[in-house]
Amino acid sequence: xxxxxxxxxxxxxxxxxxxxxxxxxxxxxxxxxxxxxxxxxxxxxxxxxxxxxxxxxxxxxxxxxxxxxxxxxxxxxxxxxxxxxxxxxxxxxxxxxxxxxxxxxxx
Amino acid sequence: xxxxxxxxxxxxxxxxxxxxxxxxxxxxxxxxxxxxxxxxxxxxxxxxxxxxxxxxxxxxxxxxxxxxxxxxxxxxxxxxxxxxxxxxxxxxxxxxxxxxxxxxxxxxxxxxxxxx
Numbered sequence: 001x002x003x004x005x006x007x008x009x010x011x012x013x014x015x016x017x018x019x020x021x022x023x024x025x026x027x028x029x030x031x032x033x034x035x036x037x038x039x040x041x042x043x044x045x046x047x048x049x050x051x052x053x054x055x056x057x058x059x060x061x062x063x064x065x066x067x068x069x070x071x072x073x074x075x076x077x078x079x080x081x082x083x084x085x086x087x088x089x090x091x092x093x094x095x096x097x098x099x100x101x102x103x104x105x106x107x
Numbered sequence: 108x109x110x111x112x113x114x115x116x117x118x119x120x121x122x123x124x125x126x127x128x129x130x131x132x133x134x135x136x137x138x139x140x141x142x143x144x145x146x147x148x149x150x151x152x153x154x155x156x157x158x159x160x161x162x163x164x165x166x167x168x169x170x171x172x173x174x175x176x177x178x179x180x181x182x183x184x185x186x187x188x189x190x191x192x193x194x195x196x197x198x199x200x201x202x203x204x205x206x207x208x209x210x211x212x213x214x215x216x217x218x219x220x221x222x223x
Contacts, residue, residue, distance in 0.1 A: 046211050087152055089154075097154070098154070
């Protein structure tokens with residue numbers, strides 16, 4: 001199975017900060033990488049697909065990138081509504097696997 | 108507007124069965140690849156099953172943790188998918204989500220608690 005190692009597990013940050021969350025894939029997944037945002041009591045929301053493509057309705061301060069087997073989600077200037085949990089997902093092959101999550105919280 | 112709604116959750120004893128339903132609207136269901144994903148504090152988000160469209164003869168895939176116990180199915184005439192869960196274990200306790208169009212659309216989730 002493909003393992004997705006996500007870091008950090010917790011990320012205290014201030015409003016206006018630039019923040020980056022990373023997932024490392026244990027095998028080649030190409031660009032079959034999605035990022036989700038989840039707020040308390042809500043279902044996950046697709047933010048990024050194909051590693052770098054912004055999903056519909058997602059603010060442009062969010063971006064995705066890839067460097068080898070490392071995939072990153074960056075928020076260029078943190079806003080209060082961005083405080084949430086974030087997860088990566090590899091959809092290259094079954095079993096599809098999620099990262100363990102990053103809790104983004106106000107410092 | 109895309110909508111997915113899961114129903115059928117609840118409290119069930121270990122070894123018993125439960126069937127979840129996900130009713131959808133707002134997208135082309137008949138060609139959509141549909142999944143069930145569950146979430147628990149212990150395991151986080153876990154993909155458990157997928158069903159492909161009629162063009163693939165409704166091919167299915169399962170996570171090892173549920174293979175042989177859970178069955179995913181779909182009814183294109185009702186734009187719905189189902190998850191038949193048999194021989195339930197306490198570790199199946201989770202919020203269950205259906206997702207559509209690969210993982211682009213998500214329902215609100217339904218809670219399943221397996222406990223004696």
